[in-house]
Amino acid sequence: MIAPDIKREFINIVGEENFEDSEVERLVYSYDATPNFQSIPDAVVSPRNTEEVSKILQLCNENKIPIVPRGSGTNLCAGTCPVEGGIVLLFKHMNKILEIDEENLTVTCQPGVITLDLIHAVEQKGLFYPPDPSSMKISTIGGNINENSGGLRGLKYGVTRDYVLGLEAVLPNGEIVRTGGKLAKDVAGYDLTRLFIGSEGTLGVITEATLKLIPLPESKKTMLALFQDLEAAARSVSKIIANKVIPATLEFLDQPTLKVVEDYSQIGLPTDVQAVLLIEQDGTPENVSKDMKVMEEICRSENAVSVQIAQSEEEAEALRTARRTALSALARLAPTTILEDATVPRSEIAKMVKAINEIAAKHNVKICTFGHAGDGNLHPTCTTDIRKKDEMERVEKAFAEIFAKAIELGGTITGEHGVGAMKAPYLEWKLGKSGIDVMKSIKAALDPNNIMNPGKLFAKDTRKRVVISK
Amino acid sequence: MMTESEKQNIQRDFKERMDEDELLNCMRCGFCLPSCPTYIVSGYKESQSPRGRIALMKAVYDGVLQPDDEFEKSLNLCLGCRACEPVCPSGVNYGHLLEEARDIINQNKKHSLPVRAVRNVVFKQLFPKKNNLINITSLVGFYQKSGLQKAARKIGFMKLFPDHLREMEKILPDVLERKTLKQRSEYFPPKGEKKATVAFFSGCLMDTLFLETNHATIQLLQKAGCEIVIPKTQACCGALHGHSGEKELAKELAKQNIEAFGKNEVDYIITNAGGCGAFLIEYDHLLKDDPQWSERAEKFVAKIKDITSILYELDFHKQFRLSLPEQVVTYQDSCHLRNVMKTSKAPRELLRSIKGVTFTEMENADSCCGSAGIYNIVEPKTSMEILDQKMEKMKKTSATTIVTANPGCFMQMKLGIEREGLKDVKAVHIVDLLLEAAK
Numbered sequence A: 001m002i003a004p005d006i007k008r009e010f011i012n013i014v015g016e017e018n019f020e021d022s023e024v025e026r027l028v029y030s031y032d033a034t035p036n037f038q039s040i041p042d043a044v045v046s047p048r049n050t051e052e053v054s055k056i057l058q059l060c061n062e063n064k065i066p067i068v069p070r071g072s073g074t075n076l077c078a079g080t081c082p083v084e085g086g087i088v089l090l091f092k093h094m095n096k097i098l099e100i101d102e103e104n105l106t107v108t109c110q111p112g113v114i115t116l117d118l119i120h121a122v123e124q125k126g127l128f129y130p131p132d133p134s135s136m137k138i139s140t141i142g143g144n145i146n147e148n149s150g151g152l153r154g155l156k157y158g159v160t161r162d163y164v165l166g167l168e169a170v171l172p173n174g175e176i177v178r179t180g181g182k183l184a185k186d187v188a189g190y191d192l193t194r195l196f197i198g199s200e201g202t203l204g205v206i207t208e209a210t211l212k213l214i215p216l217p218e219s220k221k222t223m224l225a226l227f228q229d230l231e232a233a234a235r236s237v238s239k240i241i242a243n244k245v246i247p248a249t250l251e252f253l254d255q256p257t258l259k260v261v262e263d264y265s266q267i268g269l270p271t272d273v274q275a276v277l278l279i280e281q282d283g284t285p286e287n288v289s290k291d292m293k294v295m296e297e298i299c300r301s302e303n304a305v306s307v308q309i310a311q312s313e314e315e316a317e318a319l320r321t322a323r324r325t326a327l328s329a330l331a332r333l334a335p336t337t338i339l340e341d342a343t344v345p346r347s348e349i350a351k352m353v354k355a356i357n358e359i360a361a362k363h364n365v366k367i368c369t370f371g372h373a374g375d376g377n378l379h380p381t382c383t384t385d386i387r388k389k390d391e392m393e394r395v396e397k398a399f400a401e402i403f404a405k406a407i408e409l410g411g412t413i414t415g416e417h418g419v420g421a422m423k424a425p426y427l428e429w430k431l432g433k434s435g436i437d438v439m440k441s442i443k444a445a446l447d448p449n450n451i452m453n454p455g456k457l458f459a460k461d462t463r464k465r466v467v468i469s470k
Numbered sequence B: 001m002m003t004e005s006e007k008q009n010i011q012r013d014f015k016e017r018m019d020e021d022e023l024l025n026c027m028r029c030g031f032c033l034p035s036c037p038t039y040i041v042s043g044y045k046e047s048q049s050p051r052g053r054i055a056l057m058k059a060v061y062d063g064v065l066q067p068d069d070e071f072e073k074s075l076n077l078c079l080g081c082r083a084c085e086p087v088c089p090s091g092v093n094y095g096h097l098l099e100e101a102r103d104i105i106n107q108n109k110k111h112s113l114p115v116r117a118v119r120n121v122v123f124k125q126l127f128p129k130k131n132n133l134i135n136i137t138s139l140v141g142f143y144q145k146s147g148l149q150k151a152a153r154k155i156g157f158m159k160l161f162p163d164h165l166r167e168m169e170k171i172l173p174d175v176l177e178r179k180t181l182k183q184r185s186e187y188f189p190p191k192g193e194k195k196a197t198v199a200f201f202s203g204c205l206m207d208t209l210f211l212e213t214n215h216a217t218i219q220l221l222q223k224a225g226c227e228i229v230i231p232k233t234q235a236c237c238g239a240l241h242g243h244s245g246e247k248e249l250a251k252e253l254a255k256q257n258i259e260a261f262g263k264n265e266v267d268y269i270i271t272n273a274g275g276c277g278a279f280l281i282e283y284d285h286l287l288k289d290d291p292q293w294s295e296r297a298e299k300f301v302a303k304i305k306d307i308t309s310i311l312y313e314l315d316f317h318k319q320f321r322l323s324l325p326e327q328v329v330t331y332q333d334s335c336h337l338r339n340v341m342k343t344s345k346a347p348r349e350l351l352r353s354i355k356g357v358t359f360t361e362m363e364n365a366d367s368c369c370g371s372a373g374i375y376n377i378v379e380p381k382t383s384m385e386i387l388d389q390k391m392e393k394m395k396k397t398s399a400t401t402i403v404t405a406n407p408g409c410f411m412q413m414k415l416g417i418e419r420e421g422l423k424d425v426k427a428v429h430i431v432d433l434l435l436e437a438a439k
C-alpha cells in the first residue's frame, strides 16, 4: 500500500487522473506476456514528461518504493511483473515522435511510441528502421531498448542496440542524464548508451531516444523453402551463412508451428512438411536475384522438397505476418505455452535443433520450435498445462537442459527476450560468478536503494546446474 | 453499488460457469490491443482492452479479485464489437466470455424497481413479441425522433426509458407501415431461373423501422433467383438479450427460431442485419449444453448467410448491370458481420461493381462506429468519442455516400453526419443502394 501522504505527493506530481490505485486498475498491470507470473502493484502512475518522471523517481527513492517501468507488457521474461509491488510506471502520455532528421538520418522519440508506428512514420520519408520484433504492432520503443529486442530482419541488420545513438534517462536519484547523440562516432568516456540498452528497467527510466535510420532498400524478395527433414533445414541455415550470403531474414518453423499458424492465418501454408525456412533478401534487384539463387541452390542441395518465391508483395507480407503470429498461435494447442529463447552460434543451429527434440522426447513433453534461425536464435516452445504439476516439473527440467546445451555449444540462455524474473535463476550459468558480481556492482552504483525493477536479472538463488548426459 | 452478497454470488458463479480453458487460452500477447476501440479512445487503458478484460474475468474466476463496480464498468464499457477476435492468433472467443460474464453479473444483481420494470418491458414484452414492438415502435425510432444528442448526453438509457414511453408512442405513425407488414406474403417466387431456396430472417427492427429495406432485400433475392419463404412464427434473434445478460430469454428465442425455420427445407437462411446474423450464427454455442437442441442448432447455424454473401455468390453483380449516378462511396463494416460472420469482402465487391461508383476504402472501416446495440444510449460519452473519430476518417474519403449493413450502424452514421453537419452526405443500407443500382 502507498501511504496517504505519499499518494498525495504522487498526485501533486502527475495529477489526479494519472494516479490509479483501485483494485481493477492495479490488477490489469499485474502481468505481462509471461505465463505463470502475476503480482499486483500498489499503484499505477502515468507521467506526462521527463520532469515528472524525475520527481517520481526522487519520491520513490526517498521512500524506497519499487518502480516497474512498463511499455506494452509484451515481454516474455516477467520483466514487468511487479514481483515486489511498488508502482508501475506507464508511458502512454509519452508516446510522441519528436523529430525525423533527414539530414542526419535519425529519429528522436519518446519511450511510449509503438514500434510499428515509428517504422511507418520513417518509411513515409523513404527511411528504414530495421528492428522489427514480431510484437512490433504493439511493443514500444522503450520496451525494445530495454530488452534489446531483435526481429525478423536481425540477421542482416542487427538488433535494437545497433540503432540506438543517444538516450535521455532518469536515474533513481532523479537526475537526468543524456548519453550519445546524433553522432556517427563518439568515444567520450564509457558507453552509457549501451549500458542502458537491455538493462530491463533496472538502472533508470528511458525518457527519450535518438535512433539511427538507414535508406530503405531498393527492392526485396521473399521465398519459402520446404523440407521433410528438420535438421536438413537447419543445416541449410548454417550453409547459407558459411557461403557468405547474409539474407535479411532467415526464419525457421517446424511442422506443429506451421499447422497452428495456418489454422489462424489461412493463407495456404504447407502443413505436410516437417519444416520451412522463410527467406528474404533486399537490396539492388541484381544482388537480390543473385543471392536468392544461391540460397535456393543450397536448400535444394539439402533436399528441400520445394522452393517458391512469393509472387507479390501482398503474398510476401502475408507470409511475414503469419510468421509473427507463431507464438500466440501456438497458444491454440494447449492452455499454457512456455517459450524459450536459447541462442547458439549459427554454425551450431542443426545440433541445437536435434538436441531440443531429443530433450523433449526424453522428458516426454511437447516442444514446437520456430525462430530466427539465421541468428542462431530458436524459440523452443512448450505447449503444456499449468494445472498439471508433474508435467510442469518435466517442462522445467527439459528447459534447464536446453539452457545447459545452448551454453555448451557456446550459446546463451536468452538471445532477445531478456532475463527478467523468469530467467534470473539461470543468469549465473551464462555469466559466471565474476560476471554477476560486475553487474551487481554497476546496479548498486546507479541504484543503491534497489528501487528500479527489483527482483529482475539477479536471483536470490541460482538454479543448480544440470549436467547433460551426452 | 454492488452489495457484499451480490459480490459473493457473482464470484461463486464465475467459478462455476466461466470457461477456464477459454480464459487460459489468452496468452496475453497484446496483439488485440491496437484493434480495440475502447482501448484507443480511453487513451490506452489496459482495463479497457480485451487483454485487460480477460485478465479481470480470470482474476474474478481465480478469486484474486472481488468483483466490484469498477469491474462491472470495465465490462460495460466494452462495445462487444469483437474486433479483438479475428486478430487474436490464439483464437480466444472473447465474445463468449463477455456474454457469460454479463449474464452472471446481471442475474445476480438486484436492479432498482424502475430499472427492473424497464428491463421487463424491453426484454420480455417488446423484443420477443413483434406485435408489441410494432405497436410501441422501437427504441431506435424513439431515439431518432427525440433528439439523441440532448437526451443521451444527459442521462443513461435505463433512467431515460420510462419517462419517454409516451413520447415513443407519439412518433409511432411516422415510422411504421403497419398495414404493409401485415399484408406481406409469406412466399415470394424467384424472378427468372431458380438458383436457390432461402428463408428470410426479417428481424424486429428491420421489420418495423426499416421495413423498406426488408422489401428491398426480398426484391434483390428474387432478382438473384431465390425462392423465398418468410416463416411467420419467427422471433427476435435474441442478440439484445444475450448481450445484456438475459441469456435464458435469448435461449428461448433461439429455440423458437430454430423451430420456425425448421419447417421449410431451404438452402440458406438470409439476414440483412449483421447484428442479428452474428447472434443467429452462434445459436450452436448458445445451446451447446442442451442435448435436445444442440444438434438442431448446428444445422440451423450452417445455413445462416448475409444478404451480401448470397448476392455475391450467385453473381448478382455480374448478372445485372448495376449503375448509379457518379458518386464516391465508402463502406463502414458492421462489426458483427465482419468479426463474427466473417463477411467483409462481399459487400465491398458488390459496391465496386456498380458503374458510376468510385469506391474509396475508409481508414479503420473495420473498427466499431460506437453504435454497438444499445451502447450509444447506455454509454453515450464513449460512444460519441468513438463516433467523432470515425467521422474524421470518413471525411478523409470525401465520400458522399456511407454504406452500412446493419440498422445500428446505419443510425449511428446518420447521427455522425448530423453532428458534423455534413449536408451533402447520406447514409444508406447496402441493400437499398443495390436495389437502386439494379433498377
Ligand SMILES: Cc1cc2nc3c(=O)[nH]c(=O)nc-3n(C[C@H](O)[C@H](O)[C@H](O)COP(=O)(O)OP(=O)(O)OC[C@H]3O[C@@H](n4cnc5c(N)ncnc54)[C@H](O)[C@@H]3O)c2cc1C
Pocket (backbone or CB within 6 Å): A032, A033, A068, A069, A070, A071, A072, A073, A074, A075, A076, A079, A080, A091, A111, A132, A133, A134, A135, A138, A139, A140, A141, A142, A143, A144, A145, A146, A147, A148, A149, A150, A151, A152, A199, A200, A201, A202, A204, A205, A206, A207, A324, A327, A328, A416, A417, A453, B028, B029, B030
Ligand atoms: C507474440 C510475441 C512475439 C514477440 N516477438 C519478439 C521478437 O521477435 N523479438 C524480440 O526481441 N522480442 C519479441 N517479443 C518480446 C517483447 O515483445 C519485446 O521484448 C518487446 O521489446 C517488449 O516491448 P514492450 O513495450 O511490451 O515492453 P514491456 O514488456 O512493457 O517492458 C519490457 C522491459 O522494458 C522495461 N521498460 C519499458 N519501458 C521502459 C522505459 N521507458 N524505461 C526503462 N525501462 C523500460 C520494462 O521494465 C521491462 O523490463 C515478443 C513477444 C510476444 C508476446
Ligand code: SF4
Pocket (backbone or CB within 6 Å): A328, B025, B026, B027, B028, B029, B030, B031, B032, B033, B050, B051, B054, B084, B087, B088, B089, B090, B091, B092
Ligand atoms: S486475446 Fe488473443 S490477442 Fe489478445 S492478448 Fe489474449 S491471446 Fe493475445
Ligand code: SF4
Pocket (backbone or CB within 6 Å): B035, B036, B037, B038, B039, B048, B049, B050, B053, B077, B078, B079, B080, B081, B082, B083, B084, B085, B094
Ligand atoms: S469486443 Fe470490441 S470493445 Fe470489447 S474488448 Fe473486444 S475489441 Fe474491445
